[in-house]
Amino acid sequence: MRRAYNLTRRVLPAIATCVTAMLRRGFFCGIAAVLIAAPAHAGETEPAGLATTRTDLDTKDLGRVEAITKPTGDFSKPEEFEQMQGGAGTSRKRVNQDAFSQFSANITFEEEGTFKLGNALFRKLWVSSPSSTQASDGLGPLFNARACQSCHLKDGRGHPPEGNPDATSMFLRLARQAETDEEKAAIAHKTALNFPDPTYGGQLQDLAVPGLAGEGKMAISYEEQPVTLADGTVVSLRKPTYSVTNLAQGPIDPRVTLSPRVTPQMIGLGLLEQIHPADILARADPDDKDGDGISGKASIVRDHKTGELTLGRFGWKASTPSIRRQSAEAFAGDIGISNPDVPNHWGDCTKAQEKCLAMPNGVQERLGDTEAPDPILDLVTFYSQNLAVPARRDVGKADVLAGKKVFYESGCASCHTPKFVTRRDAPNKAQSFQLIWPYTDLLLHDMGDGLADGQQVGDATGNEWRTAPLWGIGLTKRVNGHTFFLHDGRARNLVEAILWHGGEGQVARDRFAALSKTERDALVKFLESL
Structure with missing residues (x-):
């Protein structure tokens, strides 16, 4: 088993x-x-x-x-x-x-400055392209948040919407298991973790830039389940059920599972x-x-840069080996911002989302070949490493x-x-x-x-x-x-x-x-x- x-x-x-x-x-x-x-x-x-x-x-x-x-x-x-x-x-x-x-009490005075620069970028609000603020555009086109801090509230834990339409600090992962021999080989060789929904990608994004609709809305219902402890105390547990409403491009693939995740503390x-x-x-x-x-x-x-096998340490299922990689994937997946490690200018948009792929991106050649070129990723990584x-x-x-x-x-x-x-x-x-x-x-x-x-x-x-x-x-x-x-x-x-x-x-x-x-x-x- x-x-x-x-x-x-x-x-x-x-x-x-x-x-x-x-x-x-x-x-x-x-x-x-x-x-x-x-x-x-x-x-x-x-x-x-x-x-x-x-x-x-x-x-x-x-x-x-x-x-x-x-x-x-x-x-x-x-x-x-x-x-x-x-x-x-x-x-x-x-x-x-x-x-x-x-910041960590034992970093140097110079590193305190690096930490504060990283903090500013962690809180930075990104905007859609094109924009007059060229160092800040590139948002989405589909996204879950406009800033890292929007999900990692006060660098702490996210929460379910709880009756509030704001689900910024919680989202749904979309994925299915390997089915073909080729897919199973990719899992075994660790070149893939699983396989995203063919239309909506690996993550449900409920927000979008002007001119584009979000992918859908996460819906949660709870069933209360009483548990009686040995001394007679009754504790009620709530069992959640998840679904998606207002899907923009038809149903999610029936083979795909919905995995809810709240943002963890930093x-x-x-x-x-x-x-x-x-x-x-x-x-x-x-x-x-x-x-x-x-x-x-x-x-x-498998380390995306070296190709070597290594330990996954971060994420709810320990699927990410480093803080830099975690930061890079969050930039691209949560905010739709490309970076040197995950250079996806259109974030999690799939081939089926043609309107999304037709949107302008925020790459500024004078600044670099991604929307968040170095040293942005370096600074956010340092900040995340030293909280x-x-x-x-x-x-x-x-x-x-x-x-x-x-x-x-x-x-x-x-x-x-x-x-x-x-x-x-x-x-x-x-x-x-x-x-x-x-x-x-x-x-x-x-x-x-x-x-x-x-x-x-x-x-x-x-x-x-x-x-x-x-x-x-x-x-x-x-x-x-x-x-x-x-x-x-x-x-x-x-x-x-x-x-x-x-x-x-x-x-x-x-x-x-x-x-x-x-x-x-x-x-x-x-x-x-x-």
Whole structure:
């Protein structure tokens, strides 16, 4: 049922099992001994992006990393450095609506200027072509937002429309699985993730420039489903159903699935990018060989520039390997702005959308050959890499410590890995050798039929999602004014989010449902402190 990724089948089975099992129990198992027995494709050697050894560390540093990342068993007091969950870059600024928009505390003065330029471009409103503001035109022609900040509200979490016609921070992915031998080969060789709708492309865009109609409108209906916990408490979960109305060019292909996505928070992305692949792959156990019910799977993608295989880390299904690539795809897909990495001047317009393709684009030859030429993409990438993680709050409070104990004992930490030490050879010193507390393993997990979208994205099946980082989750209401969680915002609070867990998260979910109210409240207090 669950498809293992190819590389794992070539890793020495005994060592891989040992690493996975021992790391989960807090022991070191000679990661340096794990070797790939054969390349993923003929003629390929082990890519740096899938390295299974931490060659950035000497023996002494390996020992230090092993000791500091060992799961705790002492819940009587906070762990050392636990408050600084983003390492030395943690923001100690006053907690307010701008808590997710601060720059990393350890970047240089010169880099602060680069960050602010990137911030200005992140907030920049693009306009349709032709325009007198030639450095800002090129919007669409079809689009979901006019600026990055329009989707990533205050650099935080998006939300469902909730009765408001504005669906800017939530959209629908459109895709079908491979059907022909050629398509299946493209998926296997990782030159494609899936296949878009032939008319509407890979994403439903509800907005358009003057003279063109948007593709359609996302429609959501909810069905309330009561869940009774062990102590008799009844919690109502809302099950969403998605459809599209006002389609501009006929029906969507019946083979295509609709996958709703709210925009994720932006903090700590540069630190997640610098977690060494060896530390991620060591936790993968796609065949559940240790029998603990958790079978995390790495998302392996092909780097669009080098052609090498590497780890997917970003996006709800871990389909994107880098922040730069994520930014480039968002420019082209969400705003319709071409850039050096995704030079699509008409965004997501397909061959079937002739009127869209006939619209003018915003390329200015004197500025470059795309609508957002370098250094625009460089600056937005730097900004996205250096949004600071806020410091923890109330780490020493009794109820928070009690909730942390429940978090561990319920099995939440099996996927929401508390801490890592980033690679020493990170390109930017600010992200180098930092102890961070993201509470994610960056792996794909089967979350059960209840959360399934039925849409394959590369290695991710329709039931699988990347473990979402939990740092900053307790500030969602302060920053974004809501508490909607999960990939489509169906959960209206943290309790509902936990109760939606199925599949590999079912055991932890059931343990939560069996807790007393005091224990449940303590777990929520812990999550709110992150």
